Amino acid sequence: MSTPSAAVQRLRLRTELRRARSNAGLTQRQVAVKMEWSPSKLIRIEAGEVAVTVNDLKALLAEYGITERRKTEGLLELARGSRKMPFNEYRDVLGKEFLSFLALESSASIIRGFHFFVVPGLFQTEEYMRALVTGTGQGVSPERLDRMVEARLARQELLEGDEGAKHLVILDESILRRQIGGPGVMRAQLERLADLASHPRITIQIMPFDAGAHPGILGPFTLFEFSEDGMPDSVYLENPRGDSFASNDPEVTGKYIEAFLELEDRALDDNIGAVLRQVSEHVGEGSEDLTLPAVTEEQ
Structure with missing residues (x-):
């Protein structure tokens, strides 16, 4: 049996610690006072935002009255294994919330996502990435931009091979219509999506404009499902300003x-690769007022 990822071990550990504190009848503030910690330290540990050291964990377990050897050793192993989180080498350009997202992404067995604004990062071409960052006025230096692109390309290694998470992706039609980086960049991006539509672990659907109001209008979201027993599903929400939950x-x-599931039922799923290639062929035609082919179920 393979060893669970660091993200899975950290999620298990934080769940066990919150349960142990609750069983001990203690609040976070009471524990922080007893441990002589700031309340924020325990909050971050229980949220999985930071790792807990082995010594701190031993003290916590003593406070919670957990003395059974097998239980203690199991939790200590989770603490040791949870310290090697993925993509930590990119902390200079990635925020802690997004690093937590990447940890879940690299550990999940099924990833479901509805995307409303732009092509999801896992599927972006390098040129699209660069145009997106510069076009949104983030004002990053060329060196920092290179570093951000490097991190995103490293993340895409998850798509290599037949092993790994299954991705169920629904793209709002606006993503296909929003020209980012010019016609050449957008055509290449749409061709990339068309290629990914035939990937054995990727299913792409398109939510057409004529679907009207639907749950996805409230904003994009990503759901993570894990194969490990006892691992709860997780959901990640992000708005255009970068705020996340x-x-x-x-x-x-x-x-x-x-x-x-409702979005899946309403989104187009037939011949998506052909639809994406047809849209890509018409990008940049004629005047600046682009007339792209309609996305219909007949295509």
Whole structure:
């Protein structure tokens, strides 16, 4: 049996620690006072934002009254394994919330996502990435931009081979119509999506404009499902300003799973590769007022 990823081990550990504190009848503030920590330290540990050292964990377990050797050793192993989180070498250009997202992405067995604004990073071409960063006025230096692109390309290694997570992706039609980086860049990006549509682990659907109001209008979201026993589903939300929210609360994730299933039923799923190639052929034709082919179920 393979060893669970660092992200999975950290998620398991934080779940166990929150349960142990609850069973001990203690609040976060009470524990922080007893441990002589700032309240924010325990909050970050229980949120999985930071790793907990072995010594700190031993002290916590003693505070919670956990003394059984097998249980203690199991939690200590989770703490040791959770410290090697993926993409930590890119902390200079990636925020902690997004690093948590990447940890879930690299550990999940099924990833479901509805995307409303731009092509998801996992599927972007390098030219599209660069045009997106520069076009949104982030004002990054050329060196920092290169570093951001390097991180995103490294992330795409998850798509290599037949092993790994299954990706179920729904793209709003606006993503296909929004020309980023000029006609050449956009054509190459649409061709990239068409190629990915035939990937054995990737399913791409398109939510057409004529679908009207639907749950995805409230904003893009990504759902992570794990194969490990006891690992709860997680949902990640992000708005155009970069604010994010993540939760593994079953009540929250359940609502988004229902929303995704509804979106799946309403989105186009036939000959998506052909549709994407047809749209790409018409990018940049004529005047600046682009007239692209309609996305219909007949295509």
